[in-house]
Amino acid sequence: MSDKALTGLRVVELAEFIAGPYCGKLLADFGAEVIKIEKPGVGDEARQRGPFPDYLPDPEKSGLFLYLNTNKLSITLNIETATGQHILKDILKTADVLIEDHPPAQMQTLGLDFESLRKVNPALIVVSITAFGQTGPYRDYKGYAINASALGGQTVCAGEMGREPLTPPLCLGHYQSGTAGATAAMGAVFAREASGKGQHVDISEAQVWATLHTGNQESSFIMHGMKRMRWGHRTPGVYPYTILPCKDGFMSMIAIQGYQWKRFLEMLGDGQVPEWYSSDPRFQDRRQISLKYADEMDGRLAPWLTAHTKQEIYKLCLEKRVPFAPVRNMAEVVNDAHLKARDYFVEVNHPLAGTFKYPGAPGRLSETPWAVDSPAPLLGQHNEEIYCKRLGYSKEKLETLRTGGVI
Amino acid sequence: MLGDLGAEVIKIETRSRIDSMRLSPDNLDKEPDRDPWFHSGVRNQMSITLDMEQPKAIPVIKNLIKTSDVVIENFSPKVMKQHDLDYQALRQTKPDIIMISLPATGHSGPLRDAQTYGPSLTGLAGVDGLVGYNGERVLGLQQAYADVNSALHGAFTVLAALYYRKRTGKGQFIEMAQLEAVVGIAGEAVMEYVMNGRVLGTMGNYYPTMCPHNNYRCAEEDKWVSIAVKTEDEWKAFCQAIGDPAWTKDERFADKYSRQRNRNELDRLITEWTSKLTYYEVTEILQKHGVAAAPCLDTEGRFFDPHLQERKTYLEVEHPTTGTDFIANSAWAMSDNQTEIRYRSPLLGEHNKHVFKELLHMTDEEIAQLEAEKVIY
Numbered sequence: 001m002s003d004k005a006l007t008g009l010r011v012v013e014l015a016e017f018i019a020g021p022y023c024g025k026l027l028a029d030f031g032a033e034v035i036k037i038e039k040p041g042v043g044d045e046a047r048q049r050g051p052f053p054d055y056l057p058d059p060e061k062s063g064l065f066l067y068l069n070t071n072k073l074s075i076t077l078n079i080e081t082a083t084g085q086h087i088l089k090d091i092l093k094t095a096d097v098l099i100e101d102h103p104p105a106q107m108q109t110l111g112l113d114f115e116s117l118r119k120v121n122p123a124l125i126v127v128s129i130t131a132f133g134q135t136g137p138y139r140d141y142k143g144y145a146i147n148a149s150a151l152g153g154q155t156v157c158a159g160e161m162g163r164e165p166l167t168p169p170l171c172l173g174h175y176q177s178g179t180a181g182a183t184a185a186m187g188a189v190f191a192r193e194a195s196g197k198g199q200h201v202d203i204s205e206a207q208v209w210a211t212l213h214t215g216n217q218e219s220s221f222i223m224h225g226m227k228r229m230r231w232g233h234r235t236p237g238v239y240p241y242t243i244l245p246c247k248d249g250f251m252s253m254i255a256i257q258g259y260q261w262k263r264f265l266e267m268l269g270d271g272q273v274p275e276w277y278s279s280d281p282r283f284q285d286r287r288q289i290s291l292k293y294a295d296e297m298d299g300r301l302a303p304w305l306t307a308h309t310k311q312e313i314y315k316l317c318l319e320k321r322v323p324f325a326p327v328r329n330m331a332e333v334v335n336d337a338h339l340k341a342r343d344y345f346v347e348v349n350h351p352l353a354g355t356f357k358y359p360g361a362p363g364r365l366s367e368t369p370w371a372v373d374s375p376a377p378l379l380g381q382h383n384e385e386i387y388c389k390r391l392g393y394s395k396e397k398l399e400t401l402r403t404g405g406v407i
Numbered sequence: 408m409l410g411d412l413g414a415e416v417i418k419i420e421t422r423s424r425i426d427s428m429r430l431s432p433d434n435l436d437k438e439p440d441r442d443p444w445f446h447s448g449v450r451n452q453m454s455i456t457l458d459m460e461q462p463k464a465i466p467v468i469k470n471l472i473k474t475s476d477v478v479i480e481n482f483s484p485k486v487m488k489q490h491d492l493d494y495q496a497l498r499q500t501k502p503d504i505i506m507i508s509l510p511a512t513g514h515s516g517p518l519r520d521a522q523t524y525g526p527s528l529t530g531l532a533g534v535d536g537l538v539g540y541n542g543e544r545v546l547g548l549q550q551a552y553a554d555v556n557s558a559l560h561g562a563f564t565v566l567a568a569l570y571y572r573k574r575t576g577k578g579q580f581i582e583m584a585q586l587e588a589v590v591g592i593a594g595e596a597v598m599e600y601v602m603n604g605r606v607l608g609t610m611g612n613y614y615p616t617m618c619p620h621n622n623y624r625c626a627e628e629d630k631w632v633s634i635a636v637k638t639e640d641e642w643k644a645f646c647q648a649i650g651d652p653a654w655t656k657d658e659r660f661a662d663k664y665s666r667q668r669n670r671n672e673l674d675r676l677i678t679e680w681t682s683k684l685t686y687y688e689v690t691e692i693l694q695k696h697g698v699a700a701a702p703c704l705d706t707e708g709r710f711f712d713p714h715l716q717e718r719k720t721y722l723e724v725e726h727p728t729t730g731t732d733f734i735a736n737s738a739w740a741m742s743d744n745q746t747e748i749r750y751r752s753p754l755l756g757e758h759n760k761h762v763f764k765e766l767l768h769m770t771d772e773e774i775a776q777l778e779a780e781k782v783i784y
Contacts, residue, residue: 003575004571005564005567005568005570005571006567006570006571007571007574008574009570022592026560026563030564030567031567048616049616050615051595051598051599051602051603051605052602053602053603054603055603063595063598063599063601063602064594064595064598066598067594067595067597067598068594114742131699131701132701132714133718133740134740135717135718135740136713136714136715136717136718137713137714137717138694138701138714141690141694141699141700141701142694142697142698142699143699143701144617144620144635144637144699146612146614146617146620146621146622146633146635146699147633147635147699147700147701148701149633150622150631150632150633150701150702150703150704151701151702151704151709151712151714151715152704152709153704153705153706153708153709154550155622155631155633155703156631156703156704156705157548157549157550158538158546158547158548158549158550159540159546160540160546161629163540164612164621164622164623164624164631165622165631165703166538166539166540166546166611166612166622167612167622167633168538168548168552169534169537169538169610170537170593170595170596171595171614172534172552172592172593175556175591175592176555176556176559176592176738179556179559179560179563180559180738180739181739182563183408183559183562183563183566183738183739184412184737184738184739184741186563186566186567186569186570187412187413187566187739187741187744188741188744189566189570190412190566190569190570191413191741191743191744193573195743197743199741199742199743199744200741200742201739201740201741201742202739202740202741202742203738203739203740204718204740206701206714206715207715207718207720207736207738207739207740208738210709210715210720210735211720211735211736211737211738212555212558212559212735212738213550213552213555214706214709215447215448215720215721215734215735215736216431216433216443216444216447216448216735217706218447218706218709218710218721218733218734218735219433219443219444219446219447219732219733219734219735220433220443220444220706221706221707221710221733222443222710222731222732222733223433223441223443223446223729223732224433224435224443226433226443226706227705227706227707228705228706229705230549231549232546233544233545233546233547234549235526235549237432238432241526243530243535243545243546243547245544249536249545250530250536250544250545251530252526252527252529252530252531252535252547253527254524254526254527256427256524260522318518318520318521321522322522323521323522323523323524323527324527325521325523325527325528325530325531326530326531327530327535327536327545327547328530328531328532328533328536329533329536329606329607329608330533330593330596330597330599330600330606330607331600331604331606332533333531333532333533333590333597334597334600334601337516337517338512338513338516338517338518338519338586339516339586339587339590341515341516341517342513342515342516342584342587344587344590345597356598356601356602357597357601358594358597358598358601359587359590359591359593359594359597360587360591361587362560362564362583362587362588362591363507363560363561363564363581363582363583363584363587363588364581364582364583364584365564365567365568365579365580365581366494366579366580366581366582367568367571367577367578367579368567368568368571368579
């Protein structure tokens with residue numbers, strides 16, 4: 001195992017499903033030691049989620065779990081018992097960062113809130129990732145990804161007027177809050193170098209949406225009274241900012257610069273802007289097209305678009321430097337020649353689930369490359385290593401804790 | 408984000424090719440110093456003007472890099488090399504420099520020169536194809552999700568590289584291809600394909616392990632509330648919260664598989680209840696019973712929401728061109744290092760004097776000369 005960017009950083013992950021584990025994965029894949037604490041017998045909820053090879057449910061073969069937990073160590077611990085809480089504190093004495101995703105009131109009840117933990121280890125950085133955060137009137141509200149994106153304003157940006165707005169698919173917000181957690185955790189690590197003290201990092205997934213993704217809208221609202229709405233397959237402003245059907249799928253078509261749009265029209269007219277466009281005074285201002293004639297323009301483009309495949313159109317766009325892109329499905333993404341040439345996907349061999357291609361590095365570091373050194377752990381795979389070798393528990397003690405339901 | 412965490416960030420820009428964030432679609436005045444998106448996103452940064460196309464600008468940029476820890480750039484792949492500012496050149500200038508490039512598709516591979524915008528990248532990465540009503544046409548996220556996602560991952564990797572440098576003294580180069588960072592956050596869809604060859608399409612608000620799971624119409628015009636039920640306990644609590652109407656005992660909704668199968672009918676019945684109430688009323692009733700719910704807030708709704716207000720989600724900041732702006736706070740809240748706006752969004756070239764004179768110790772004559780030659784421009 002080579003030296004990695006975060007080698008030496010010790011992280012404990014008391015979190016499940018996506019947000020906390022993605023935070024832990026970012027740290028682990030760049031070299032931190034991440035000890036994942038799972039519920040005895042059941043483990044992380046993502047183990048139940050799938051997808052499973054051949055659709056056969058098995059807690060050691062869930063695709064979501066396998067992807068999100070590479071390079072981690074798994075131990076089991078029941079933190080709802082007093083003994084479990086005591087053991088957790090033992091583990092945290094030598095940790096730099098704790099990632100947790102429990103309701104704030106529950107951490108309080110368990111005696112595992114930040115103030116209690118800081119007494120155990122004043123240098124500990126606690127990253128709490130929840131839907132609504134540690135403060136504010138909704139701190140005790142229950143929230144899943146759909147609720148966080150609703151409050152954070154992402155939801156109302158997608159879908160058609162008159163119909164229900166569309167929440168981002170596949171709990172995308174969880175990945176955003178996990179990444180915000182990893183970033184802020186590193187900020188706290190640097191702050192600690194100066195202060196010697198840990199601190200509490202509060203990640204509210206709703207806030208991540210409301211600031212990073214939709215926060216700029218508030219400035220427009222205050223400055224100009226503008227409100228972002230949902231407009232189906234397009235965004236108003238300058239035409240085209242739209243997704244339109246072609247022969248075998250959809251093309252994402254955005255041209256901010258006039259010359260980009262002109263290049264596309266020339267593609268359409270075999271080298272010349274088509275007569276129906278250049279001779280129509282209504283089409284000379286792309287803001288006006290967007291405002292009044294967008295449906296008509298969609299219709300005008302349809303015959304050409306639906307006569308060509310995504311690949312044909314994209315090839316032309318690349319040649320003519322038109323910034324349109326095909327809307328691809330995951331089969332096309334996984335088999336993409338570009339991503340293949342860059343060795344983006346990595347093969348990971350898991351002892352029970354088998355070998356599959358996983359998404360690779362989110363960023364490539366020249367000196368300390370991202371790598372999957374070990375696949376996602378089996379439930380409690382590292383109990384002996386951590387409890388006996390690290391904490392010095394005897395095999396007998398481990399056995400007693402196991403039969404007592406603590407481990 | 409690095410600026411919010413306390414780093415000193417100097418943004419290099421030029422009048423000869425204005426940063427498009429200064430002329431965003433919401434910039435109704437077309438005035439580069441009065442752009443609402445720029446005011447929100449570009450803060451805790453200083454601005455200096457240097458035109459990279461002028462050869463004399465390059466040594467000035469290199470001098471600045473000599474005093475810096477990190478260089479961030481997101482030009483198309485060839486630009487930095489053409490200007491002798493690629494990593495190989497910059498490590499000659501400053502051996503332990505950390506440089507991050509954020510190209511759209513990467514510095515290598517057949518699509519390296521593809522032109523894209525954030526919203527088309529989510530199409531290319533397989534995410535937009537999932538956004539649309541269940542089984543209907545693709546609508547897409549209609550947001551620059553890819554930009555934000557790679558910025559966030561980028562800030563994280565820079566901090567990781569700094570951590571390594573602290574330990575070893577070594578800098579490095581980071582290539583953050585925005586396309587790849589987006590594919591990574593769609594891991595679940597990737598695994599569906601690699602494990603079973605299953606290709607997901609538009610899925611509306613459907614989620615396999617939760618039902619109800621949707622945004623429901625409320626009493627006011629175009630107001631919606633999100634509701635999600637995962638466990639049997641939550642389902643029971645939900646039924647109780649809405650007054651245990653007879654249909655909740657219906658066989659069609661007896662367990663989560665039946666509810667999922669009959670979800671269109673279930674959603675219709677739930678809407679009968681939500682459409683008589685405001686989105687805050689629904690939220691409060693359900694949350695009292697331990698059921699996950701939250702209003703779908705629009706721009707105005709967020710501004711006035713008591714929770715977002717109490718958490719200081721939007722900060723009031725003075726600005727010379729607008730008087731007062733409301734800008735987004737950081738994505739995080741830290742107990743000991745709260746985000747402060749040390750620098751409000753800068754005017755174009757506002758910090759020229761500070762940076763050229765005080766940081767780089769250039770003389771008034773040198774500066775005047777470079778201004779006259781439109782190098783500082």
